[in-house]
Amino acid sequence: xxxxxxxxxxxxxxxxxxxxxxxxxxxxxxxxxxxxxxxxxxxxxxxxxxxxxxxxxxxxxxxxxxxxxxxxxxxxxxxxxxxxxxxxxxxxxxxxxxxxxxxxxxxxxxxxxxxxxxxxxxxxxxxxxxxxxxxxxxxxxxxxxxxxxxxxxxxxxxxxxxxxxxxxxxxxxxxxxxxxxxxxxxxxxxxxxxxxxxxxxxxxxxxxxxxxxxxxxxxxxxxxxxxxxxxxxxxxxxxxxxxxxxxxxxxxxxxxxxxxxxxxxxxxxxxxxxxxxxxxxxxxxxxxxxxxxxxxxxxxxxxxxxxxxxxxxxxxxxxxxxxxxxxxxxxxxxxxxxxxxxxxxxxxxxxxxxxxxxxxxxxxxxxxxxxxxxxxxxxxxxxxxxxxxxxxxxxxxxxxxxxxxxxxxxxxxxxxxxxxxxxxxxx
Amino acid sequence: xxxxxxxxxxxxxxxxxxxxxxxxxxxxxxxxxxxxxxxxxxxxxxxxxxxxxxxxxxxxxxxxxxxxxxxxxxxxxxxxxxxxxxxxxxxxxxxxxxxxxxxxxxxxxxxxxxxxxxxxxxxxxxxxxxxxxxxxxxxxxxxxxxxxxxxxxxxxxxxxxxxxxxxxxxxxxxxxxxxxxxxxxxxxxxxxxxxxxxxxxxxxxxxxxxxxxxxxxxxxxxxxxxxxxxxxxxxxxxxxxxxxxxxxxxxxxxxxxxxxxxxxxxxxxxxxxxxxxxxxxxxxxxxxxxxxxxxxxxxxxxxxxxxxxxxxxxxxxxxxxxxxxxxxxxxxxxxxxxxxxxxxxxxxxxxxxxxxxxxxxxxxxxxxxxxxxxxxxxxxxxxxxxxxxxxxxxxxxxxxxxxxxxxxxxxxxxxxxxxxxxxxxxxxxxxxxxxxxxxxxxxxxxxxxxxxxxxxxxxxxx
Numbered sequence: 001x002x003x004x005x006x007x008x009x010x011x012x013x014x015x016x017x018x019x020x021x022x023x024x025x026x027x028x029x030x031x032x033x034x035x036x037x038x039x040x041x042x043x044x045x046x047x048x049x050x051x052x053x054x055x056x057x058x059x060x061x062x063x064x065x066x067x068x069x070x071x072x073x074x075x076x077x078x079x080x081x082x083x084x085x086x087x088x089x090x091x092x093x094x095x096x097x098x099x100x101x102x103x104x105x106x107x108x109x110x111x112x113x114x115x116x117x118x119x120x121x122x123x124x125x126x127x128x129x130x131x132x133x134x135x136x137x138x139x140x141x142x143x144x145x146x147x148x149x150x151x152x153x154x155x156x157x158x159x160x161x162x163x164x165x166x167x168x169x170x171x172x173x174x175x176x177x178x179x180x181x182x183x184x185x186x187x188x189x190x191x192x193x194x195x196x197x198x199x200x201x202x203x204x205x206x207x208x209x210x211x212x213x214x215x216x217x218x219x220x221x222x223x224x225x226x227x228x229x230x231x232x233x234x235x236x237x238x239x240x241x242x243x244x245x246x247x248x249x250x251x252x253x254x255x256x257x258x259x260x261x262x263x264x265x266x267x268x269x270x271x272x273x274x275x276x277x278x279x280x281x282x283x284x285x286x287x288x289x290x291x292x293x294x295x296x297x298x299x300x301x302x303x304x305x306x307x308x309x310x311x312x313x314x315x316x317x318x319x320x321x322x323x324x325x326x327x328x329x330x331x332x333x334x335x336x337x338x339x340x341x342x343x344x345x346x347x348x349x350x351x352x353x354x355x356x357x358x359x360x361x362x363x364x365x366x367x368x369x370x371x372x373x374x375x376x377x378x379x380x381x382x383x384x385x386x387x388x389x390x391x392x393x394x395x396x397x398x399x400x401x402x403x404x405x406x407x408x409x410x411x412x413x414x415x416x417x418x419x420x421x422x423x424x425x426x427x
Numbered sequence: 428x429x430x431x432x433x434x435x436x437x438x439x440x441x442x443x444x445x446x447x448x449x450x451x452x453x454x455x456x457x458x459x460x461x462x463x464x465x466x467x468x469x470x471x472x473x474x475x476x477x478x479x480x481x482x483x484x485x486x487x488x489x490x491x492x493x494x495x496x497x498x499x500x501x502x503x504x505x506x507x508x509x510x511x512x513x514x515x516x517x518x519x520x521x522x523x524x525x526x527x528x529x530x531x532x533x534x535x536x537x538x539x540x541x542x543x544x545x546x547x548x549x550x551x552x553x554x555x556x557x558x559x560x561x562x563x564x565x566x567x568x569x570x571x572x573x574x575x576x577x578x579x580x581x582x583x584x585x586x587x588x589x590x591x592x593x594x595x596x597x598x599x600x601x602x603x604x605x606x607x608x609x610x611x612x613x614x615x616x617x618x619x620x621x622x623x624x625x626x627x628x629x630x631x632x633x634x635x636x637x638x639x640x641x642x643x644x645x646x647x648x649x650x651x652x653x654x655x656x657x658x659x660x661x662x663x664x665x666x667x668x669x670x671x672x673x674x675x676x677x678x679x680x681x682x683x684x685x686x687x688x689x690x691x692x693x694x695x696x697x698x699x700x701x702x703x704x705x706x707x708x709x710x711x712x713x714x715x716x717x718x719x720x721x722x723x724x725x726x727x728x729x730x731x732x733x734x735x736x737x738x739x740x741x742x743x744x745x746x747x748x749x750x751x752x753x754x755x756x757x758x759x760x761x762x763x764x765x766x767x768x769x770x771x772x773x774x775x776x777x778x779x780x781x782x783x784x785x786x787x788x789x790x791x792x793x794x795x796x797x798x799x800x801x802x803x804x805x806x807x808x809x810x811x812x813x814x815x816x817x818x819x820x821x822x823x824x825x826x827x828x829x830x831x832x833x834x835x836x837x838x839x840x841x842x843x844x845x846x847x848x849x850x851x852x853x854x855x856x857x858x859x860x861x862x863x864x865x866x867x868x869x870x871x872x873x874x875x876x877x878x879x880x881x882x883x884x885x886x887x888x889x
Contacts, residue, residue: 011486032508286851294574421886
């Protein structure tokens with residue numbers, strides 16, 4: 001073994017050990033860890049769940065952050081007089097196709113992985129996510145960076161994303177996919193398109209995206225072929241022609257008229273409307289966009305849900321929510337507000353060691369090998385290790401969801417949808 | 428060839444690095460427990476058979492331990508708070524926000540805000556980070572406003588420089604409601620500036636010659652205005668001054684007329700004098716935002732003022748008995764003028780508490796045509812905080828000695844990067860002209876309203 005391999009091995013071992021030691025609180029919660037949304041407690045609780053597959057048993061706060069609004073000021077009603085249900089009997093599955101035609105796909109947990117593109121994240125992390133999705137029976141999304149060959153073995157659990165840059169979109173990558181996701185916008189940079197900084201465009205990334213090395217890559221905004229619901233329907237028809245089996249998901253941001261956008265997507269033939277709030281996102285984005293453009297997901301979900309109900313189509317389309325979903329409680333709250341399920345990405349990154357420091361685009365990229373194309377740093381995440389961490393996190397979340405639902409006397413997560421009456425607000 | 432050289436050139440503010448001249452506090456305090464560090468090195472030396480490269484390979488990709496003494500004397504200024512050293516060696520390393528960083532600013536200026544302005548002024552680059560938003564959910568004032576976006580919009584965005592043109596030009600002055608070309612009795616008296624941001628008067632005691640020169644140079648470079656209580660008559664160079672004059676100041680002009688001026692609109696009779704004396708100038712009435720500012724503004728507009736500069740305190744609160752945020756106070760004034768059919772005739776400049784790029788579009792949505800920045804100028808120029816900065820009469824800043832050209836570049840960078848961010852906001856909304864944003868509350872979302880709509884039916888916890 002050469003010195004470089006030894007160095008990688010040394011740091012990999014140290015990082016992994018740190019992820020085990022830190023949640024024990026033997027050294028306390030590090031002062032510099034976390035922020036208002038992802039508090040130090042939440043980060044350590046996620047490490048713990050990713051290690052054990054169980055709900056944290058120590059004093060770590062694993063349910064909410066400290067942002068002073070949204071999910072963080074919502075709690076659960078006391079529910080002493082409800083006939084309890086056996087936790088093990090609680091069904092967490094949700095359907096992704098509620099229409100009368102097409103493949104009937106259900107996922108056993110109300111969660112799938114959001115788009116993080118090859119180039120913005122390391123290949124190893126991408127493989128880890130795909131492996132985890134396969135093991136859990138759910139999905140992960142390619143993001144808009146192409147479809148690496150190493151992902152093909154997991155194709156039955158990979159959503160192909162079609163975004164404005166069309167990077168890596170080929171006939172076969174659409175034909176692989178059980179679900180194709182149109183990304184019209186994303187919450188972290190709504191209305192701004194995408195931008196992969198030049199430093200991350202290595203030869204592999206450039207090859208995958210059919211571009212030049214170390215040149216910034218932009219995904220324009222918007223789709224220049226779509227300026228109406230009818231145009232949007234053409235997109236859906238295109239996918240269904242290339243791959244008649246595929247379900248179509250439409251990912252949009254959360255403007256004031258997000259409810260109209262959702263109904264437009266329904267009439268265009270989408271199976272899933274995926275609304276992405278501004279407070280999540282994993283890719284590099286201008287700070288001004290994240291904080292200030294479009295509404296947080298907590299406000300968008302009821303708006304869309306209520307409108308789809310009023311239009312009489314709510315039970316024909318699946319509503320997925322993302323953009324700041326950090327915990328099992330966030331997922332349950334999102335569903336109680338009206339979503340069918342949630343899409344997560346940041347939490348998966350935290351499961352494998354992300355500290356939410358936000359330096360993803362600085363220098364060589366992520367220091368623990370998540371959002372980087374650096375060949376040395378990328379090795380910190382072994383795909384099998386990453387797979388288990390993500391699987392464990394989802395299992396821990398499933399336990400928490402089952403406990404919560406059982407305590408309300410609900411036998412299925414589907415019964416939680418739109419049950420705002422089970423929530424309470426804190427000042 | 429000639430035509431190309433003299434032809435169309437898209438407006439762009441050219442930024443150049445203008446690094447901090449005065450040392451800024453390290454953001455993070457990195458410390459190693461030295462005995463444990465030494466023990467760890469010995470342990471790793473044996474574990475890796477004294478392979479120097481492996482033993483001395485450090486848990487930092489930013490070079491914090493790249494000094495001669497490694498972890499024994501970390502290079503704290505290089506730390507970005509990634510926490511990898513703590514992850515790898517939690518028993519040895521601690522990283523926390525430094526005390527000096529935490530003390531930056533005052534009750535309004537958070538350390539994060541100060542750092543943001545410093546970095547924008549230094550680099551001229553938009554702050555970009557990964558992994559989502561990290562701050563508070565919503566809040567009061569500007570923090571409780573989100574701007575709209577549109578899924579399917581023009582102008583398109585094909586990369587930063589490939590985007591269709593979005594205008595940030597605004598008019599300052601008075602426009603007639605209509606023009607009868609056969610009988611022109613009133614012509615528009617306006618000037619146009621390329622960005623909806625001007626430099627406002629600086630707090631008492633902070634506007635030394637170097638600072639004033641820096642502001643004047645920056646205003647000239649950008650093509651915007653700077654407000655100051657002086658005439659600068661006879662000075663060479665570009666004159667982008669918006670003089671704030673009193674009765675004595677009128678005499679200084681002799682026969683001359685400034686293209687634009689401000690006056691204290693609380694001084695009765697002053698407007699009439701100015702309209703008579705400066706019949707070719709644009710006359711802007713300056714007045715504090717209060718409960719009755721809407722009524723006063725309407726009255727001034729009827730008397731013929733060309734614009735109003737409405738100011739809050741430096742923390743963005745108006746001077747009402749129960750102080751309101753400038754965004755609320757501006758909405759009142761704007762709506763009063765709309766109701767009275769006067770809004771399109773006069774310009775509203777708003778200042779006080781405009782300290783971050785997002786405050787510009789939010790103030791414009793609230794009803795201003797453009798904004799003025801004040802204490803932000805001092806922060807960009809690395810002035811020292813000396814306590815609270817809210818009070819206009821006694822503001823806690825001490826300017827440092829600066830090179831005016833360096834200062835001018837810092838301000839050019841700041842306005843340049845705010846301009847870029849304004850375009851991001853407008854682009855996301857599909858708005859091609861900042862003038863269309865004025866008072867367009869419908870393209871914004873209020874935390875307080877959305878909360879009540881979306882959480883309707885959710886009981887309060889008891």
